[in-house]
Amino acid sequence: MPDPNTAAASPEALLAQVALGNRGAFEALYRSTCDRLFGICVRVLSNRAEAEEVLQEVFTSVWRKASQYQPGRASAMSWLGMMARNKAIDRLRTHPERSSLTSLDLAAEVPDPGASPAQAVETLAESARLNRCLEELEDKRRTLIRAAFFGGFTYEELARRAEAPLGSVKSWIRRGLAQLRSCLET
């Protein structure tokens, strides 16, 4: 049963309580964030059973490592989301069979950036900035970087899907990342 005091608290406040071993706060955090984190796992892994396993790994880590969250560095939702995405990609890298998929449209891998009703107000400005910087990239760099982020593809998978040489794909993404960084840091 979530503690009534924690039921409406922010993820940041809940994480601070979880770091102290508060199980009620952990349940409240789970209830308020699991669907978003599960969405990330399902999307990256394309497999619900695997996604369920990874989601449990994520929350097991959250219970044990909540004290490692640094509020000044990222929002709690970003910390949790990045952890879910990282663990999903780690899991994906143990299943190289997916790389045999070919010739799918890379653009079809990318969700509509505007369709996110769950988006918190404070991230809207950052999101707008990231997307503005992305818009400055050449088409192919932009498409590859977004496909990599949302699909969790390796360079090799991207090269196969884009039907382009591996060296070119690496070069496009590396230059795209460098360009994105300088746009975001100015």
Place this chain on the structure above:
Amino acid sequence: MSADLTPPPAGPEAGPPDDDVLAGELVLGVLSGPERARVQARGEREPDFAARIAAWERRLSPWLSGYATVTTPAHLWPELTRRLGWTSEPARTGLWGSLTLWRAATALALLAVLGVWVLRAPSPPVTTAAQEAAAAKPVTTLARDDGTPGWLASVDRSRGTVLMVPVPASPDAQGRVPELWIIPAGQAPISLGQVSLTKSHTVTVPQRAVPDLVAGSVLAITLEPSAGLPHAAPSGPVVAKGAIQT
């Protein structure tokens, strides 16, 4: 699209990327398994590199809200509390009933190995059904070098899972974590991921390794860096092993 097929010009871009771009590649997720593990390990060792990774996570995190939410199945919460060791009460029906029996069966085997004469207790802690389950699912002992049991494993090939029950032990002084491997006869080890030193939990075996859950395959545990789990190949010492009993 012909312009897209032009290889990049030779030059600085053709060599390895600088550290900041490398951290970006890690966060974006484009590195293959071994390379990803190597770069993650750098993040564990080098604070400067960890800061570069954190910066990229911050830069790209607005996109996290672009993932659609998916309703989490209701059974995950009770599974999670069980995994965290918060609950052990048996559920009486369906999958939960059988998982509980399975857990009881392995717990019984653990007690037997530790030499506790459970059946003499005035009220036996396990049911007859659990004893039958114990008989139906032999337990593999993963022995340490000195012959003492380090873990007990109950293999369920039909589900593609292995229940791991540790004999609680101290964490590695160097911060390495126990990683479970299946070694099919005459073949390379396949990682089944991290296992706990203190809590029993179920390990889901990758689909490609499920056929190897047979007598003749060996389950082994090595100490590995926590970054990059599961690893492509073991790099640390074997601390416990045992051949699967079926």
